[in-house]
Amino acid sequence: MYTLSIDPWSRKTKKFFRDKNIQFEYMDYDLVGEKEQEKILEDMYKCGGSTVTAFPFVKIDEDVVVGYNPEAYSKLLRLDIQK
Helix, strand or coil: CEECCCCHHHHHHHHHHHHCCCCCCCEEHHHCCHHHHHHHHHHHHHCCCCCCCCCCEEEECCEEEECCCHHHHHHHHCCCCCC
16 A cells, blocks of 8 residues: 555545554555655556556555545455445
């Protein structure tokens, strides 16, 4: 998961995973060095990202979800969705 430390949608995404007790790894793009940022951008583009980066950027297996989308996360993680 690639996120921004100051982005409310990135914080909501991390909270979603924590609330569901789903282990995840993340990197706050804005808090890492320039070389790590380059690696993140390269990975995002390789995974189908556009020339405009968007956060949060969540990889679940081979699937990518860009933006805060709990329904998509739940579907990919095979969780019960309760509205």
